[in-house]
Amino acid sequence: MLSEPNRPLYEVKAGLxxxxxxxxxxxILEVLSAAPEASVSELIAATSLEASHLSQHLAVLRRNRLVVAERRGSLVYYRLAYPQVADLLRVARALLGEILETTQSQLLEHGGLPEIPPVSVSP
Amino acid sequence: MLSEPNRPLYEVKAGLxxxxxxxxxxxILEVLSAAPEASVSELIAATSLEASHLSQHLAVLRRNRLVVAERRGSLVYYRLAYPQVADLLRVARALLGEILETTQSQLLEHGGLPEIPPVSVSP
DNA sequence: TTACGAATTGATGAAATCATCATGTCATGA
DNA sequence: TCATGACATGATGATTTCATCAATTCGTAA
Known part of the structure; x- marks a missing residue:
């Protein structure tokens, strides 16, 4: 695996x-962070993807060192390559929660249309 | 800012x-996580980008809620939209360190070419 | 060896992103 | 109001990513 030393660090990080x-x-990564590993067929069920589509996505994850694959017989199992990947997901979840909270409070502050002023009927 | 409630959560997260x-x-985000804020010209210096190129990137960051911009007079300042963005960068850095460590130890294990067996000179 | 299930890779068109140059907008001072 | 600096947006071609179908590879049992 010589690709990493040949890629600038900033590209490795962007790849993550x-x-x-x-x-x-x-x-996929959330499924894998909730279980020690998952077979491809389990990931197919979890994502409702067709096999080749899922494989393409798994290839992206392998290439960027987020998951590792292990073949056992005719089955292939995937797991997170590093526990820090689960940390990344956790922090992203917290950030997403913060964004939603901020968005909700902004909606409450500015929510609704401006009140239509009462129509005064001319005599 | 109504875009978030209109986007599925998974798309908001992918956008991050x-x-x-x-x-x-x-x-850019690393510069902003090391200082309270930075002006666009400071970011231009930090990235060596041409202004319009930087602006396009900043627009991506704004659109995905990673930064916020504040105009003060004729200058615009940027800062991280949430402190969790800095956490994301921190975890990514740790993950990158782990990847490099693994890669290095793999190189040491398997590094170098196989030793050439000594040539036995036939009598 | 053959057949088959599991999984990956290849090929391809559509969509999105990237990089660059041109143009537009905002704020300010004269 | 005009000119100017700061910054954002628009337009466009190149490149990458995404989604889909076809073909290939791997492991196993018969």
Whole structure:
């Protein structure tokens, strides 16, 4: 595995976030952070993806060192490559919660349309 | 700011990572996590980008709620939208360190070419 | 060896992102 | 009001990513 020393660090780091920058891949990683490992068929069930589609996404995760695959017989199992990946997801969840909280309070503050002033009927 | 309630949560979350999925934008966020705020010209100096290029990247960060902008007179200042963004960067840094450590130890284990067996000179 | 299930890779068109130059907007001083 | 600096947005071609279908590979049992 010589690719990492040949890639600038900033590209490796951007690659980590690229791996996470798709809803389906977030879902995969969340499944894997909740269990020690998962087989591809389990991930197919968890994502409702067709096999080749899922494989393409898993390839992105492997390439960016977010997951590792292990073949056992005719089955392939995936797990998070590092526990810090789960930390990333956790912090992102906290950030998302903060964003939603902020957005909700802004809506409450400014919510609704301006009140329509009462119509005064001319005599 | 009604966009968030109109976007599925998984897209909001993917958007966070998308914002981070480019080296220049990581650099911007790292500058902003090391200081309370920075003006655009400071970010231009930190990134060596041309102004309009930087502006496009800053727009991605604003759109994905990673930074907020504040105009004061003719100058615009940027800061992280939430402290959790700095946490994200911190965890990514730890993960990157872990990846490099693993990569280095793998290189040491498997590094170098196989030793050439000594040539036995036939009598 | 063959057949089959599991999983990956390849090919391709559509969509999104990136990088660059041009143009537009905002705030300020004269 | 005009000119100017600061900054944002628009337009566009190149590149990458995404989604889908086809083809290939791997492991196993018969």
């Amino acid at each position: 976030f690229k791996g996470l920058a798709h809803p389906i891949r977030i879902r | 990572f998308k914002g981070l999925a480019h080296p220049i934008r990581i650099r």
